[in-house]
Amino acid sequence: MAGSARISERLAKRPHRYLIALGSNMRHARLGSPRAVIAAALEELGRAGITVLAAAPVIASAPLGPSRRRYANSAALIATALPPECLLERLQHIEGAYGRRRRGQRWGARVLDLDVVLWSAGAWASRPLTIPHPRYRERTFVLAPATRIAPRWRDPVTGFTVRQLYARLTRSNPLP
Incomplete structure (x- = not known):
């Protein structure tokens, strides 16, 4: 058995916690507003066999990149026995069911949008997934909701808690 297969098998036998970032800035034909899309996506996670332990209130945020539409953002603390690459596949399947297409302009x-931000087993790097999410420390729209549900979760790279990362990012003179 290959090394990565052994790791995946071992990881699949015990539940892990993940911090997931949720975002939407387009209406859905059936569900309606971006806030409604996020609420429906949280329910969809449960139907996909993923336990939602906590969900942060939805916040509004400015768009990143070329999009002009404001985003609705949230975060969820989930539990699943799925290893990271299988969870990513499941999340991308849910995004696809909601009409997400992974082509065209970035940040449109x-x-x-469902992103794996943190994982209870620490760090993970395997194409196309890197945990912790490479840019989450720079994004208030991820950290603000995350502080509501996982303020003491430590970043395995920096050692800072989610609350500390948010404070560093939002103080009037942000620290490096």
């Missing part, structure tokens, strides 16, 4: 408008 989208009905649903």
